Amino acid sequence: MTTAREVMHAGVECLGLDDTLVTAAKRMAELDVGAMPVCGDDDRLRGIITDRDIVVKTIAKDKNPSQVKASELIGETPVWFVEPNTDVDEVLHNMVEHKIRRLPVLDNERLVGIISQADLAAKLPEDKVGELVEAISTTSH
Template sequence: MKIRELMTTDVQCCAPDASLQQAAQIMADIDVGIVPICSANDRLEGCVTDRDIVIRAVAKGMDVNTTRVGECMSSAMVSCSPEQTAQEASNLMADHQIRRLPVVENGRLVGIVALGDLAVVGIHENEAGFALSEISEPGIH
């Protein structure tokens, strides 16, 4: 099955100059733990997670109202294409130990696919299980 058939297409993103509070409000409003960071024309520049906000800003005493998302976001993004398969996406998730994968087409964010999206489709239980087992492995540091 192609990622295009599994991905969430109604993705809320914010600009790198948005405050961390604004990104956190988006997360709260739509009940997610990640917000893609996009520049003009929906060009993916990175992502910020609830964990990024806590570890990279709050724990350091930074003000979430004045600190910009661009200061705390992850910019080294792993993404996939809508034409890739669920197996390819789960392999990317496992290889990079991530649970959510932005979907990019012609440089533009067109969706996001989460480990849960793979798990809800019965034929992909093995792919989701494999990805989760690899994601859950402790990294070698």
């Protein structure tokens, strides 16, 4: 059995609730990622902000990203997650069912990693990854 821990990207950085979207965008650019988790002062995951969120929910609505905080973009949708020992088939099922491209990995309510389509593509058989990409690409935002 392959587990979430085996396919996840460890060492994930969090944005703070009070970080602005300019800070979020700069960190995404520096890390070459399209999404960042948002954590509270207690290091617990509160949400995820994507580059698309910044564009669609802020810039396209004529809001100033230097004045919008990360906390203002999270909380609208539930944050789906798995635990480190979750079987990768369940990881795939969750990503397809919830139409998400990234899945946080929590251990004792603390963020320990994140699983993206790229992580799965690098570590799983082609047929499993193809099913995920097809399901998400045809219905995801």
